[in-house]
Amino acid sequence: MDTTLTVRKPGAVLGDRLEVSTSELPRRLADGGAAPVLLVTGTPYAPGLDAVTGDLLWQAGVREVRIRETVRADDGLLHFLHFLREAASHGIEVVWESEGDLGCDTRLLYHLPPRAGDPSWRSAYRYGLCHYRVGPGFVTVTDQRRGPAVPFTLRRTQEIRLVQDLDRPGPSDESSAFAGLLRSGLIISNGRDALCLPYRLRRWPIPCTVI
Incomplete structure (x- = not known):
């Protein structure tokens, strides 16, 4: 499985995008090849996301990540939760949504960036929870x-x-x-x-x- 990131450069028109695969993402971030907003397409729970740390995201200038694909409760969910946790460590916003139940007590995830359409999670969430x-x-x-x-x-x-x-x-x-x-x-x-x-x-x- 792989994840493709579509990176919109600050001030660029919407069509000016740079696509980066999961395998290239850590290097791209380390080289500063990112933007304040990352648009993520493809499976959002690829194992390669485990190499993405909050430090890499923050130092590359990323302040918001938008996940285009719907997250599902399957064997890859832990990889996505790791990605959320790394973003949360720096207070980086992640915009995402899930399909149905995540298969766990979501109150355990309230310290992570909340999913769309979940008012309880959004109202409970804050940095350092x-x-x-x-x-x-x-x-x-x-x-x-x-x-x-x-x-x-x-x-x-x-x-x-x-x-x-x-x-x-x-x-x-x-x-x-x-x-x-x-x-x-x-x-x-x-x-x-x-x-x-x-x-x-x-x-x-x-x-x-x-x-």
Whole structure:
């Protein structure tokens, strides 16, 4: 599967576009070959999107991504959620819509850019709603997706390793650490693969008291 990005340069007419495949996207972003608005066509959950980080998007000048194709609940959904999470880490807007149910509790996704036509998600969403910080030998998570802020610290080596390993979609396992993170909503799984949901804050919100 592949994803094609149609990039409209600032001030260019609508017909002046540059199409970039998923395999070329990280290099294109690294070279600065992007624009404030990216128009995405093709499957929006190609595995190649896992190479796209929020830093790459932000440094290339991207501030909004518009997904042209409808997102469906299938095996590729975790790749798209990873893309949303990376955009959210910098507060980059993503305009997208889904077809039917996503097959999960969408409240777990309220910290990610909301889908079109979902007023509950849109009203709940804000930057920093569920994020983590890394320290020497610990990870501190702040989660406000389902109510007041619930900060807590992960200190077990296996939990910290899972947060790191599942920064991109990776295999699920049967460990107690995995089960605990799954119950707490810090990871999401399709049964075979899983993804860490909180993101690292890449810029500080103003006012900082919102998180």
